[in-house]
Amino acid sequence: MLPALARGFLEGVVAAASDFLAPPRCAACLAETGRRAVLCPGCAQTTERNPSPFTMLQGERVFAPYLYGGALRQAVVRFKYGGAPHLGRPLGDLLAGALATALADDPLWRIDGPIEVVPVPIHPRRLVQRGYNSPALLGSRVAEALGGTLVTDWLSRPLDAAPQAGKGRAARLRDVQHAFVAAPPRVVATRVVLVDDVVTTGATLHACAGALRRGGARVVRPVALCCALAENFPPGPQDGV
């Protein structure tokens, strides 16, 4: 098993190489776009901004600028499960652009100190299966846009969560609460952006944010590219809730 920092570096290299080699195609329907655009014009029309980008979930104020639907949903599924790590760059830029604007209006964010960007981790075995962690690829773009540092070895997921499908909601939430741990921080982390790809109930982000606060983070901002209604995004064995 590679150290987490080395894995993070390799994820970035793989993403960059894929991006370089991939022709400019729509992330959803694969039509050639002829330019560096996430979606073709037709698919872009089906993308909806979240009318309430800040939502209170599990006691966390979660930022998610887009709705999980239309062509963006197709693109996220390809990115998350379809072996398309190159989509991390354009999808990460979508999140980063919206987040930078939102944080500019956040009074608690206007404090001095470094910015750490922490992706929601997946289990090491799934990292091997997929070859990359989608939140980490989004997070690298967020870190670049905010002038922060991507930190992939702070949070870990030491327990392989039992299959979520078929479990009741309460049992799933209980499992997720214990699925993440934060290593002792090497530095005092003032501002932390916690990044996921899709948020549904917010339980995963809440569990990760709690671990980070216990690990010393002062201000934690949980963010996700898109927000899904639970009925549109049923948690499977490989998903959080």
Ligand SMILES: [Zn+2]
């Ligand atoms: Zn398209």
